[in-house]
Amino acid sequence: MKKRKVYIFNSASRAANYGIGTYINQLTSYLKNSDIDFDIIYLNGEGREVAVTEEKGYRQILISAARYRSVKEAGYYYRNVAYLLDEYIIQSKDTQCIFHLNFMTNPLLVSALKRRYNCKIILVCHYTNWSFSLLGDEKRLLTIVKESAQRKSLADKLNYNELKEDIRMIRKCDRFVCVAEHTLNTFLKVSDIEKTKCQIINNALKDDYKELDTTQKRVLRAKWWIADHRKVILFVGRLDEIKGVSPLIKAFKKILQSHSDIHLILVGDGNYNPLLAEAFECCTRITFTGRLSKKKIQELYQIADIGVVPSIHEEFGLVAIEMMMYKLPVVVGNTGGLSEIIKDNITGLKVPIITFKRKRTISYQVLSAKIALLLEDERYASEIAENGRKEFLEKYEISLFRNKMLTLYNSL
Structure with a gap:
C-alpha cells in the first residue's frame, strides 16, 4: 500500500481564525499521531515571498496574495502557485499525493494542481459564499437558478456565478466532503455532480470538559x-x-x-x-x-x-x-x-x-x-x-x- 502525503490547503483569512481554523487544528492534532505525513499550505498571505516554517512537527507554507482583475489573471496566479509548490511537493511512485482543500469557488486552483501533479484532490465544504449572502435561504437560491439571466438582479447574478464556480470545482475534485447534510442536498438539487464521490463527515471536537464542583x-x-x-x-x-x-x-x-x-x-x-x-x-x-x-x-x-x-x-x-x-x-x-x-x-x-x-x-x-x-x-x-x-x-x-x-x- 502506498504512503500518503497530505497537503492541507487553507486561505489566510478571517474564517481561518474561527470554524475552519478549529477544524484544521483538530485535523492536524490527530494526523501527528498517525502514519500520514502532512503539510499546511496557506494561500493569500501577507508579504511578497513564500514563507516556510517548521513547528509542531509539520511544515507551514505561506504563499502571498496577488491582485488580479480577470479570470485570465486569476489563472496565472494559481498556475504560479502550482509552480511555486514544486520545491515542497513530493512526487514518487510509492507515495500518494493528496491535496485537501478547505475553501470553495476556486476551480482554477484545482485545474492548475491537476495539470502539474499526479495527485488526488479532496474538497471539504465548510461554507459557501452564496449561502451566507442569502442567509441560508435555499428557496431563494432555487428561484435564482430557475430565473432567466434577464430577470436576475446584480446580487442574484453574483450568487449564481459563485454557485456555478462551486459546482465546477466539485466536478474537478476526486472527493467532495460536506460537514452537514443540508449542504450536500442543496448541491444535488441544483447540479448533476456524482453522488458516489460525495460524503458527509461532521465536524468534531476533542473532549475538553472537566466537571467542576x-x-x-x-x-x-x-x-x-x-x-x-x-x-x-x-x-x-x-x-x-x-x-x-x-x-x-x-x-x-x-x-x-x-x-x-x-x-x-x-x-x-x-x-x-x-x-x-x-x-x-x-x-x-x-x-x-x-x-x-x-x-x-x-x-x-x-x-x-x-x-x-x-x-x-x-x-x-x-x-x-x-x-x-x-x-x-x-x-x-x-x-x-x-x-x-x-x-x-x-x-x-x-x-x-x-x-x-x-x-x-x-x-x-x-x-x-x-x-x-x-x-x-x-x-x-x-x-x-x-x-x-x-x-x-x-x-x-x-x-x-x-x-x-x-x-x-x-x-x-
Missing part, C-alpha cells in the same frame, strides 16, 4: 466577577448579522422584564456599534468581551447557565457542539447544520427562522420564551444539558471524525 465553580465565577445567584446566558461567535446577535439582544431585553437577575455575555469580534446601540438600555447587564483565547472561552463555558446559538444560517454549528460538550443547555436557530445537530426538546431547543420585512431573521419572541423556559425550569434545563453531552460523545467526539478522515485518505 461547587467550590471550583464559585472561585471561577468570582474571577469573572459573576455572583453565584446570577444566571449567565452565553453567546460565542462573530458579531455578524448572520449570527443573530441583534435578535438575541432584543430577546434578552424582553426576558429582563420578568427575570431581573441574568447577564448576557457576547464573545467575539465584529461590528460593535449597532449592537451597542441596541443594548444601550440594559448595557450594565450585557458584556461584550471581544475575541478571547480558547482557555478563557472554556472558563465561560464552565460558569454559564445557558448557551445560545441564534444563527440565521449555520453551515454546521461547531459552537453548538462545544456547548453540548460542556454540558450547557443550548438554544439554537432552526437552520442549516444546527437543525441536524439538535433534537428539539431533547438535546436542545430550536427557534424558527422567519421572514420579516422581506429578510430572514430569527424570531426574538420565541427565542426569549425558550431561554426563559430554561431559566425557570432548572430540572428541564439539566435534562437537556445531560442529553446534549451524551449526544456529543456519541456523534461529535474527535475519535469518530479521526476514523472517518483516515478512511477517506486511505481510500484514495
